[in-house]
Amino acid sequence: MKARLATFGDFKCAHCRVIVPSVHLVSGVNNRNHCPYCLWSCHLDLYAAGDRLSACKAPMKPIGLTLKAGRKKYQREARGELMLIHQCTECRALSINRIAADDDSETVLAVFQESLALAHQMHILCEENGIVMLKAGDAKIVYTQLYGYQAEIPMISWA
Amino acid sequence: MNTNDKRSSPAHEDDIGVVFRKNLGHYTVHANGREIDCSLSSLLHKQLIFPTADPTSLRHTVQDVREIHHVDPVAVGDRVRYVEAEEGRGMIVEVLPRNSKLSRPAPVPSQRVFEQVIVSNADLILPVFTVANPTPKWALLDRYLVSAAAAEIPVLIVINKLDLAWKNPSFDEEIEIYRRIGYPVLLVSAATGEGIEELKQTLHGKQSVMVGKSGVGKTSLLNAIQPGLGQRVRAVGNGKFGKGRHTTTHLEMFELDFGGTLVDTPGIREFGLWNIMADELAYFFPEMAGYIGQCKFGMSCHHDLEPGCAIRKAVMAEAISPYRYQSYMNLRGEL
Numbered sequence: 001m002k003a004r005l006a007t008f009g010d011f012k013c014a015h016c017r018v019i020v021p022s023v024h025l026v027s028g029v030n031n032r033n034h035c036p037y038c039l040w041s042c043h044l045d046l047y048a049a050g051d052r053l054s055a056c057k058a059p060m061k062p063i064g065l066t067l068k069a070g071r072k073k074y075q076r077e078a079r080g081e082l083m084l085i086h087q088c089t090e091c092r093a094l095s096i097n098r099i100a101a102d103d104d105s106e107t108v109l110a111v112f113q114e115s116l117a118l119a120h121q122m123h124i125l126c127e128e129n130g131i132v133m134l135k136a137g138d139a140k141i142v143y144t145q146l147y148g149y150q151a152e153i154p155m156i157s158w159a
Numbered sequence: 160m161n162t163n164d165k166r167s168s169p170a171h172e173d174d175i176g177v178v179f180r181k182n183l184g185h186y187t188v189h190a191n192g193r194e195i196d197c198s199l200s201s202l203l204h205k206q207l208i209f210p211t212a213d214p215t216s217l218r219h220t221v222q223d224v225r226e227i228h229h230v231d232p233v234a235v236g237d238r239v240r241y242v243e244a245e246e247g248r249g250m251i252v253e254v255l256p257r258n259s260k261l262s263r264p265a266p267v268p269s270q271r272v273f274e275q276v277i278v279s280n281a282d283l284i285l286p287v288f289t290v291a292n293p294t295p296k297w298a299l300l301d302r303y304l305v306s307a308a309a310a311e312i313p314v315l316i317v318i319n320k321l322d323l324a325w326k327n328p329s330f331d332e333e334i335e336i337y338r339r340i341g342y343p344v345l346l347v348s349a350a351t352g353e354g355i356e357e358l359k360q361t362l363h364g365k366q367s368v369m370v371g372k373s374g375v376g377k378t379s380l381l382n383a384i385q386p387g388l389g390q391r392v393r394a395v396g397n398g399k400f401g402k403g404r405h406t407t408t409h410l411e412m413f414e415l416d417f418g419g420t421l422v423d424t425p426g427i428r429e430f431g432l433w434n435i436m437a438d439e440l441a442y443f444f445p446e447m448a449g450y451i452g453q454c455k456f457g458m459s460c461h462h463d464l465e466p467g468c469a470i471r472k473a474v475m476a477e478a479i480s481p482y483r484y485q486s487y488m489n490l491r492g493e494l
Contacts, residue, residue, distance in 0.1 A: 046481055053481040055474035057464055091475065 015040040015059060028101030034062070034084065036103045039111060043088040045095065058090030063122065064115030064133040065108070065142060066096055082145040084111065085131055094129045105146045112142050175255070178237045180411040186233055186251060188241055189414075197241050197249045203232040230265040234276035235410045235422055236366060259312050261368065262433040274433055278368045278410070278422050283361070284314045287371035287380065290346075291326035296372070297333060301486035302430045303370055304342065308443040309435050314342065315361055317369070319376040321348040336480045340446045349379035359384055364418045373426025381423050385415060437461075437494040441470065444487055446479050463488065 010021050013035035022032040031050055034041035041060040046053035068080035083096045099108060116136050126133045134142060176190030186197045233239060233254055240253040257279040265275035286303040288295045300316065307314045316337060324330060338344055345361070347354030362384070369377045382388055412422045441447045441462060447470050454460035455467025462470040474484045 053485055055471040055479075055481060055484050057471070 013038060013040065014042070026102055029098055032100065033097045034060075034086070034100075034103075036100055037107070039084060039103065039107050041084075041086045041095075041097060043091065043093060043095075049095075054093075056088060056091050056093070058088050060086035060088050060095065062111045063087045064118065064126070065112050065138075066126075066131050066133055067141070068096075068098075082108075082142065084108070085115075085126065085133060094126060094131060096131055108146060109142070112139075174243065175238060175240055177412075178233055178235050178239055178251075179413075180409065181231070181233065181235060182409050186239075188239060188249070188251070190241070193247075195241065195243060195247060195249045197239075197251045199233060200250050200252045202252065203254065230267070230273045230275045234260065234279045235412050236279040236281060236368075238280065259310050261306060261310055261312065261370075263306070263427075263429075264431040264433055266429045266431075277370070277424065277427075278412075280366055281312055281368045281422070282365040283367040284312050285317045285367055285369045286314060287317045287319055287369050287375045287377050289320040289323070289375045290318060290330050291323045292320060293372065293374050294327070295330075295333070297336075297482060298486050298489065299372065299430060300337075301483065302432065302490065305435065305440070305443040305490060306430070306432060308445075309432070316342055316344045317358065317380070318344060318346045319349055319380060321346045321353055322351050336482065340483075347380065349376050349383040352383060355380075355383050359415075359417060362415060362417075362419050362421060366412075366420045366422075368422040368424065370424055370427055370430075375426075377426075378423055381413065381421060384421070385413065387416075388413060432490060432494065435494060437491050440487065440491055440494060444483060446483065447473075447487065461491070463491075 010019065011032075012019050016035060016038040018035065018037050020032065020035055020037075021027075024030060027036070033044075033049075039062040041062070043054050043056040043058050043060050044052050062084050064085045066083050066085055068083050082099050084099055086095050086097060087093070112134065115133060118133075123133055123135075174190050176188035176195065178186050179189050179194075180187040184198065186199065188195045188197050233251060237257065238255040239251045240255065241249045241251045243249040259281055260279040261277045261281060261284060262274050263277060265273045267273070284303065284307045286300055286307075288300060295318075304314060316334075318334065334344055345354055345358060347358055349355070358380070369380065371377055410422065410424050412420050414420055435443070438458075441451050447462075450469040450473055452458055453469035454462070454465065456465050460468050460470075462468050470479065470484070473479045474481055
């Protein structure tokens with residue numbers, strides 16, 4: 001979550017107060033839009049990603065995970081990369097954001113686990129916005145996307 | 160005219176005129192139907208300091224002389240007092256008080272920032288934009304509108320190249336933002352002549368100035384308003400964004416046949432705000448002015464991240480355009 005919003009440069013997370021660098025070499029993404037430690041974001045975009053037209057500017061909480069719609073015909077998985085779902089704590093707007101290379105994998109898993117306990121209405125709200133939130137049955141996809149195909153999935157109760 | 164004549168009749172050789180053109184230290188002053196090519200007195204670059212210890216003293220001895228640092232003490236539109244040296248030539252010795260001035264920080268690399276008066280004594284500012292070719296940059300229009308509001312000069316937004324409306328399908332939606340705020344907008348086409356008569360009526364009897372980036376058709380409009388002028392115009396480049404080429408290279412004021420004057424300016428690429436405080440910026444956005452003071456932090460609110468900001472709430476309620484709010488934030492970041 002950005003404390004200063006006017007630039008695309010380094011920022012101090014207003015949620016966990018850590019200074020976050022936005023260097024492409026570290027994050028692997030061109031536009032850093034959430035803190036890699038707590039995964040919170042800030043409601044800055046209104047119509048399109050990066051337009052910076054929102055006046056809300058409230059913190060956005062990571063509420064779950066989804067998959068980007070894949071466009072490659074012959075890719076191994078039918079669906080694309082793992083994405084975070086953020087919800088604005090003030091106006092309840094939803095957005096999806098790419099996971100950066102240095103995002104904390106354990107926190108991403110924790111977000112996924114917490115999302116399994118979300119009310120059914122939240123899943124419906126996501127679907128109304130064209131977002132399919134990952135459910136318990138998608139644990140293998142989440143794990144392999146975070147740790148690779150060779151990694152073993154630990155015995156975790158996802159329910 | 161010899162020196163003795165000057166001393167005996169000072170009222171006759173000091174005349175008042177209006178600066179119509181300036182170019183490389185030469186100022187063309189119009190006075191009594193004549194054009195006088197003037198230079199500038201060095202006194203206009205200096206400030207004479209008199210002793211203040213005894214205000215009743217009859218002796219006015221200059222104590223000190225300070226250099227005044229400005230780009231140019233004389234602007235087009237200024238009413239000046241000049242001394243005529245020979246037929247058609249003279250020297251400007253005084254700039255008379257200005258009714259209004261449109262200024263910007265001079266775009267010259269320097270440690271100190273100097274004021275550059277683009278035009279003075281203007282009654283109307285015409286920010287000229289296009290429907291397309293070049294693509295309109297509304298953030299630049301917001302800069303002009305703020306500067307005009309700060310200078311307390313009325314504006315008329317002129318949108319040229321109406322004949323190219325098919326190239327920009329979102330134009331109507333974009334210009335509607337300004338209409339809703341209450342800014343007068345005039346759609347014209349220098350190529351087809353549409354809206355030119357209405358523009359002429361608006362310019363009648365006023366000292367107006369056209370501002371805008373290169374290629375928007377300021378000089379083409381001038382030629383359409385007064386065909387006899389025949390000022391040089393060029394087509395915009397063929398690049399993706401249709402950027403204009405710098406055709407007009409100096410500032411000049413033209414006398415209009417139907418009454419009034421119009422200043423044609425070269426394309427302005429950079430237009431910073433001059434002498435505007437960050438805290439007063441919202442007053443120059445008419446749609447925001449009504450919300451000032453209603454924020455949780457009252458007059459201390461920066462309308463950025465503060466909770467309970469009335470302006471941000473108004474943006475979210477769609478009472479204020481998010482594009483205008485973004486312009487406000489960008490301008491505030493510069494001040």
